[in-house]
Amino acid sequence: MITAGIDIGSITAKAAVLEDGRILGSKVAFTGYNARQAGKNVFEDLLRELDMDASSIEKTVSTGYGRNSVKFADKAMTEIICHGAGAYYLNPEVRSIIDVGGQDSKVLTIDSDGRVKDFAMNDKCAAGTGRFLEVMARALESDLDDFGDLSLKSDKPSKISSICTVFAESEVISLISKGKSREDIIAGIHESVASRISSMARRVGVKEPVMMTGGVAKNIGVVRALEKALGVSIEVSEFAQVNGAVGAAIMAMRL
Amino acid sequence: MTDVDKEKDSRKIKSVGKMKEIMTAYYIDAKTAEQTGKKVAWITSGGPVEPLIAMDVIPVYPENYGAMIGASKMGGDLCQKAEELGYSGDLCSYARADIVCSMIDGGPIGGLPKPDMLICCNNICGTVLKWYEIQARYYNVPLFIFDTPFCHTEYADESRRYVRKQIDEYTNFLENACKKKFDHDRIKEVGRLSVEGQELWQEVLDTAMNRPSPMTCFDAFFHLALIVTLRGTQIAVDYYQSLLEEMKQRVADGISAIPNERYRLLWDNLPIWYRVKWMSEKFAAHDACLVADTYTSAWCGQLKYMDGDNFLDSMAEAYTRIYLNIGVDEMIKIVLEVVDKYDVDGFVIHSNRSCKPYSLGQYDIQRAVQKEKGIPSVMIESHMIDERSFSESQSETRIDAFMEMIKQKG
Numbered sequence: 001m002i003t004a005g006i007d008i009g010s011i012t013a014k015a016a017v018l019e020d021g022r023i024l025g026s027k028v029a030f031t032g033y034n035a036r037q038a039g040k041n042v043f044e045d046l047l048r049e050l051d052m053d054a055s056s057i058e059k060t061v062s063t064g065y066g067r068n069s070v071k072f073a074d075k076a077m078t079e080i081i082c083h084g085a086g087a088y089y090l091n092p093e094v095r096s097i098i099d100v101g102g103q104d105s106k107v108l109t110i111d112s113d114g115r116v117k118d119f120a121m122n123d124k125c126a127a128g129t130g131r132f133l134e135v136m137a138r139a140l141e142s143d144l145d146d147f148g149d150l151s152l153k154s155d156k157p158s159k160i161s162s163i164c165t166v167f168a169e170s171e172v173i174s175l176i177s178k179g180k181s182r183e184d185i186i187a188g189i190h191e192s193v194a195s196r197i198s199s200m201a202r203r204v205g206v207k208e209p210v211m212m213t214g215g216v217a218k219n220i221g222v223v224r225a226l227e228k229a230l231g232v233s234i235e236v237s238e239f240a241q242v243n244g245a246v247g248a249a250i251m252a253m254r255l
Numbered sequence: 256m257t258d259v260d261k262e263k264d265s266r267k268i269k270s271v272g273k274m275k276e277i278m279t280a281y282y283i284d285a286k287t288a289e290q291t292g293k294k295v296a297w298i299t300s301g302g303p304v305e306p307l308i309a310m311d312v313i314p315v316y317p318e319n320y321g322a323m324i325g326a327s328k329m330g331g332d333l334c335q336k337a338e339e340l341g342y343s344g345d346l347c348s349y350a351r352a353d354i355v356c357s358m359i360d361g362g363p364i365g366g367l368p369k370p371d372m373l374i375c376c377n378n379i380c381g382t383v384l385k386w387y388e389i390q391a392r393y394y395n396v397p398l399f400i401f402d403t404p405f406c407h408t409e410y411a412d413e414s415r416r417y418v419r420k421q422i423d424e425y426t427n428f429l430e431n432a433c434k435k436k437f438d439h440d441r442i443k444e445v446g447r448l449s450v451e452g453q454e455l456w457q458e459v460l461d462t463a464m465n466r467p468s469p470m471t472c473f474d475a476f477f478h479l480a481l482i483v484t485l486r487g488t489q490i491a492v493d494y495y496q497s498l499l500e501e502m503k504q505r506v507a508d509g510i511s512a513i514p515n516e517r518y519r520l521l522w523d524n525l526p527i528w529y530r531v532k533w534m535s536e537k538f539a540a541h542d543a544c545l546v547a548d549t550y551t552s553a554w555c556g557q558l559k560y561m562d563g564d565n566f567l568d569s570m571a572e573a574y575t576r577i578y579l580n581i582g583v584d585e586m587i588k589i590v591l592e593v594v595d596k597y598d599v600d601g602f603v604i605h606s607n608r609s610c611k612p613y614s615l616g617q618y619d620i621q622r623a624v625q626k627e628k629g630i631p632s633v634m635i636e637s638h639m640i641d642e643r644s645f646s647e648s649q650s651e652t653r654i655d656a657f658m659e660m661i662k663q664k665g
């Protein structure tokens with residue numbers, strides 16, 4: 001059975017196609033202004049890459065903030081259930097999942113059957129999300145893709161508040177003017193993200209093994225900071241960013 | 256009428272019309288008090304109202320008015336005005352909105368009638384103290400503060416003596432304010448009616464134990480108004496009598512509150528007044544009926560301490576031991592009982608940034624419910640009447656995920 005999952009996040013749109021639970025391919029694109037169009041585009045691009053026709057897809061599930069705008073999907077499901085399903089598919093041993101996306105971060109626990117047992121999401125603030133990191137990258141005039149490696153070079157991370165994105169940005173600017181190194185500031189930013197997420201994770205109760213998903217999982221600095229804050233090791237799959245879409249395609253198999 | 260409309264119509268609770276009539280008459284009475292020579296007292300929602308009724312004083316509840324502000328979606332604007340005046344956005348949104356309504360002489364129904372006195376009972380929170388002090392200065396009227404010590408676990412003898420003494424001070428205050436003797440025979444009658452009204456309200460809520468339930472907590476939020484405002488009157492007793500009959504009839508006729516009740520949920524905290532309809536439709540679309548809540552039962556939860564024959568004495572204890580004035584461990588016990596009583600499948604927690612005493616301890620309560628009862632829960636963050644703080648897509652994702660969890664559980 002061939003299924004597809006479409007995950008429309010606030011920053012990126014992702015698509016994945018699975019055949020009998022095997023990943024055939026996946027794709028990431030910017031969401032932009034029009035979520036509906038973004039879902040359609042990323043899906044069509046992926047099909048083209050795979051040299052497949054839309055008619056060969058039997059079932060499609062959409063997820064993410066734009067889930068209801070994907071009109072061609074058979075069903076819309078929340079990213080919480082889909083991230084749980086995706087992580088369970090990648091490693092059925094996993095019990096906790098930390099997903100950090102563009103505008104939200106969430107922590108969920110799953111049972112041995114892959115069912116979500118509990119979850120928590122960030123409060124109404126971008127602190128502790130991908131957007132937070134984007135804002136910081138702009139303030140530092142750095143490329144977000146370099147953040148991970150740069151932060152690993154720091155031995156004295158700066159202290160940055162985790163309460164508010166806007167305040168944190170002005171803190172970063174003042175640290176720059178004080179001549180703190182870019183590496184230390186970035187490491188401090190990662191610690192701030194980690195502290196925000198770890199308190200949420202503790203509320204739900206972290207059970208190992210822990211997997212991190214979502215676009216921010218590509219940032220090794222955040223992963224390390226979270227490991228330190230939670231005292232656990234965290235695995236990251238090569239499909240971390242498209243995990244929601246993979247999970248959606250898994251859920252589509254059960255429709 | 257389309258089929259959908261007809262279907263909806265068949266589920267409507269008929270008593271709604273009667274309730275609206277009573278509330279309109281009540282507010283007309285209060286707003287014309289000056290002409291009719293009656294006195295008006297503003298009182299906090301958890302305050303001992305019976306002595307006022309016994310003295311023929313019309314009680315007016317800024318918090319009930321707050322709910323009205325929220326339901327008419329005026330909360331955001333009013334709260335913003337309060338912030339412009341210098342009140343912090345962290346302050347309870349009822350307090351912010353009410354203070355501004357006084358200052359601009361506006362709000363729903365053209366504002367509340369001016370008070371002749373203020374009765375503030377801090378069994379619900381500490382915010383009301385400052386809020387009522389501000390209003391006492393603004394209207395230049397006497398303020399009576401009824402101080403109820405917090406009951407972590409038990410009602411100590413010191414508390415008992417301390418609170419009981421204040422009841423005499425309260426009646427003295429009323430005698431001075433009304434310039435007439437306190438009627439000790441009348442209070443007995445009022446006390447009896449108060450207990451009777453609360454018993455009936457409890458019975459109404461208990462009809463939700465039926466499967467399917469004839470009412471949701473969203474209905475309870477509405478029908479609650481009389482037990483708050485007209486507690487201790489025959490009007491409230493008669494109304495709840497007829498509402499109870501209607502509920503029993505619905506059960507007998509198999510009329511459920513939502514079309515396909517498959518899941519039963521418990522709500523914690525105040526409603527999100529400007530989103531009641533949205534919420535009720537959202538949950539109904541998931542075949543989920545919110546059969547109980549911790550909020551509306553607060554006006555009948557202390558019945559065990561009340562004694563209709565010895566009302567004034569028992570009132571002291573009953574008003575001190577209300578849900579918001581007890582420790583989290585005690586709250587947990589109550590919530591666990593409710594979970595069993597109404598046989599619920601999930602727990603919806605409104606983390607209400609307005610009401611700190613209600614929202615503090617929710618994580619502990621959540622954990623206890625998960626541990627003891629093994630049911631899923633979800634937390635939604637908001638302010639009860641400040642709609643600027645509500646994020647629809649975030650709340651929607653939480654609710655949808657929560658319902659998916661319950662469905663997965665099977």
Ligand code: SF4
Nearest residue numbers: 347379380382609610
């Ligand atoms: S803080 Fe809570 S209890 Fe106090 S007035 Fe506001 S809503 Fe009522």
